[in-house]
Amino acid sequence: MLYEIEGKQLFKDSKIPVPRFKAYTDSDTIKAFAEELNSNVMMAKGQALSGGRGKAGLIKKVTTDEAEDYIQSILGQNHKGKPIDLVMLEEPLEIEKEYYLAVMLDNTSGQYLILASSRGGVDIEDIAENYPDEIFRETLPIFTEPFPYQFMELGKKLGFVARTLTQFTSLMTNMVNMAIKNDLTLIEINPLILTPDKKIIAADSKVVIDGNAYYRQPKIASLKSQRDRHTDLEYEADEAGISYVQLDGEIGIIAGGAGLSMATCDLLEFFGSSPANFLDVGGGAGDIKIEKSLEILSNQDIKGIFINFFAGITRCDDVARGVINATKKFNIAVPVVIRLVGTNDKRGIQILDENGIKAYGEMVPAAKKIVELVKGGN
Amino acid sequence: MAILIDETTKVIVQGITGKQGNFHSKSMIDYGTKIVAGVTPGKGGQETLGIPVFDSMKEAVNDTQALASVIFIPSKFTYSAAMEAIEAGVQLLTIITEGVPVKDTARIRQKAIDNNVILVGPNCPGLITPEASKIGIIPGEICSKGNVGIVSRSGTLTYEIIQNLSINGLGQSSCVGLGGDPIKGIGFNECLMMFEQDPQTKYIVMVGEIGGTGEQEAANLVKKEITKPVFGFIAGQTAPPGKQMGHAGAIVHGKSGTAKEKMRILAEAGIATAETPGQIPSLIANNL
CATH class of the missing domain: 3.40.50.720 (NAD(P)-binding Rossmann-like Domain)
Structure with a gap:
């Protein structure tokens, strides 16, 4: 997901109308923006990657005099585990009506899906529950090249007429093109606003990019949001090509493969403990990645480590070497249990054995053992 | 076959x-x-x-x-x-x-x-018909020929399950790894239908995970069209919502994609679900 201000910049670049906005840097920004608007009233909006900003008091209409104090009061405020460190200033809008609009790459159909409703400004889930007949769905083929006429019917269903209708069809066209061009899996505008002078403007933005497409979307990949969506340890792992998710349990995990890593987390819970993380080193990981994984875990507050490999592409001797190197370099003061089978497992087990570490061949006894060691240590 | x-x-x-x-x-x-x-x-x-x-x-x-x-x-x-x-x-x-x-x-x-x-696929381990042929990267040595058909969204977890079955004398007809991406080629339903029509297959194991709706659609199909016994496992019971667990498709949005909810839906369709991958062989053995 992108920050609202990043999404709005993309909207602007894609010719989707947005209110005038500016990123806050210091009190001079406020003055300059007031001059630009020719008004002493503006919106100040704390930027966050999780929703509920309005309820948390992170969005407020302020005068030029109030703006600095308000912004200082929200900077650093914790919003769902992350401190606010980015604020945008925005032109306030007069609202005649609010709409909901989304374009997404639909996982079930594999096509672009458009969702639209004339009941915007509330969660789509709420609209779906209370007014299911007032959400319109349209599917666009994945190989589509959108034209405005394709959205005429949808625009009429939403109640647009004359000038607002053509504004809508061109906005829709630009929105679909934006999704295609930038490898976005979701663009949500909620609310889309109709102003009293009959202009349609995107008042908010929720944009999600496909991480697999980073290589051909370098501009989006380097946005602040793409760094901030990870915790520090998650970011460190991501940079090393390791899939890691921080959890709040007691046993750290290193596994090969996403499914096995998830099943490993589940198994610890099944035996009465809990996972401190999800960690998949990925197929074909060498000793360096294993070492890096242990370094990441050594920075987490955990009571034990469970290493679980059923090696296909990965080689067990690489895993063993990575483990041994890591124990020499990092301070690993908690019990470690290793389960190792698959490609080159005999060699791997031998390397561990030479260093006084016993490897398990099966997952269940190994999981039981680490839980026992962790619980016994209490 | x-x-x-x-x-x-x-x-x-x-x-x-x-x-x-x-x-x-x-x-x-x-x-x-x-x-x-x-x-x-x-x-x-x-x-x-x-x-x-x-x-x-x-x-x-x-x-x-x-x-x-x-x-x-x-x-x-x-x-x-x-x-x-x-x-x-x-x-x-x-x-x-x-x-x-x-x-x-x-x-x-x-x-x-x-x-x-x-x-x-993509992002999948491929498929194997033991003692005949394999396309992809599933380790052949853990497989044995038999009458259990396996269809899975995971790679290494599938190897785990295949090996458990082989050790317990339950060979496989074919194993298909569908892949871990949110949009992909064939899914559970296509494979369930093929296993249903394959005379060699007597039992079907489906290995799912959090995210998406493939397991729910499979449950519907099993209720209506599949006469062979189906066994299931869902990975990601401890996964928090909103976080991507390795596979791009393995992410819980709201309530519907959770492992617990999927297991409930599978059970409702008469699919015996295992709590750990190691339990699958005994579930099948109980059915023999």
């Missing part, structure tokens, strides 16, 4: 001269897969592992009449390689590559549907 592939299936490897492609081509040949050609643009006329290399899929298909291909090509070039394979007339296309942009996959999927091509 088994499904999708047998010892007569002729296979082309796209990316046969690459590091992964070459390593796994050797492993496939050793297992008995009938690899008849490889494709690497610019290396046409060469040979590797005793297999002729062609510049294009069209040439490889024309020369060998093979109707199956497998892609071991970096994600940036997968879209073009897949389009080439479909246009050359391949009927079974398996994409092992991880990290393919979702838009590319959606387009490959559509192209496959329009041309009646069976697409497996």
Whole structure:
């Protein structure tokens, strides 16, 4: 997901109308923006990657005099585990009506899906529950090249007429093109606003990019949001090509493969403990990645480590070497249990054995053992 | 019988001269897969592992009449390689590559549907029919021939389950790894129908995970169309909402994609679900 201000910049670049906005840097920004608007009233909006900003008091209409104090009061405020460190200033809008609009790459159909409703400004889930007949769905083929006429019917269903209708069809066209061009899996505008002078403007933005497409979307990949969506340890792992998710349990995990890593987390819970993380080193990981994984875990507050490999592409001797190197370099003061089978497992087990570490061949006894060691240590 | 592939299936490897492609081509040949050609643009006329290399899929298909291909090509070039394979007339296309942009996959999927091509993957371990043939990277030595059909969204977890079954004397008819991406080729339902129609398969194991709605759709199908006993496992019971667990498709949005909810829906459809992968053999044994 992108920050609202990043999404709005993309909207602007894609010719989707947005209110005038500016990123806050210091009190001079406020003055300059007031001059630009020719008004002493503006919106100040704390930027966050999780929703509920309005309820948390992170969005407020302020005068030029109030703006600095308000912004200082929200900077650093914790919003769902992350401190606010980015604020945008925005032109306030007069609202005649609010709409909901989304374009997404639909996982079930594999096509672009458009969702639209004339009941915007509330969660789509709420609209779906209370007014299911007032959400319109349209599917666009994945190989589509959108034209405005394709959205005429949808625009009429939403109640647009004359000038607002053509504004809508061109906005829709630009929105679909934006999704295609930038490898976005979701663009949500909620609310889309109709102003009293009959202009349609995107008042908010929720944009999600496909991480697999980073290589051909370098501009989006380097946005602040793409760094901030990870915790520090998650970011460190991501940079090393390791899939890691921080959890709040007691046993750290290193596994090969996403499914096995998830099943490993589940198994610890099944035996009465809990996972401190999800960690998949990925197929074909060498000793360096294993070492890096242990370094990441050594920075987490955990009571034990469970290493679980059923090696296909990965080689067990690489895993063993990575483990041994890591124990020499990092301070690993908690019990470690290793389960190792698959490609080159005999060699791997031998390397561990030479260093006084016993490897398990099966997952269940190994999981039981680490839980026992962790619980016994209490 | 088994499904999708047998010892007569002729296979082309796209990316046969690459590091992964070459390593796994050797492993496939050793297992008995009938690899008849490889494709690497610019290396046409060469040979590797005793297999002729062609510049294009069209040439490889024309020369060998093979109707199956497998892609071991970096994600940036997968879209073009897949389009080439479909246009050359391949009927079974398996994409092992991880990290393919979702838009590319959606387009490959559509192209496959329009041309009646069976697409497996991407981001998958491929498929195997024990003692006959394998396409992809599933370790052959853990498999044994038998009557359990396996269909799974995971790689290594599937190996875990296959090995558990083999150790307990439960061989497999075929195992298919669907892949971990949110948009992909065939899903649980296509495989369940193939296993239902395959005389060798007596039991079906489906291995799911959090995210998406494939398991729910499978539960509906099992209620209506599948007469053979189906057993299930869902990974990700401890996964928090909103976080991607390795696989791009493994993410819980709201309540519907959780492991708990999926297990409940499977159980409702009469599918016996295991709490740990190790319990699957005994679930099947109880049914014997």
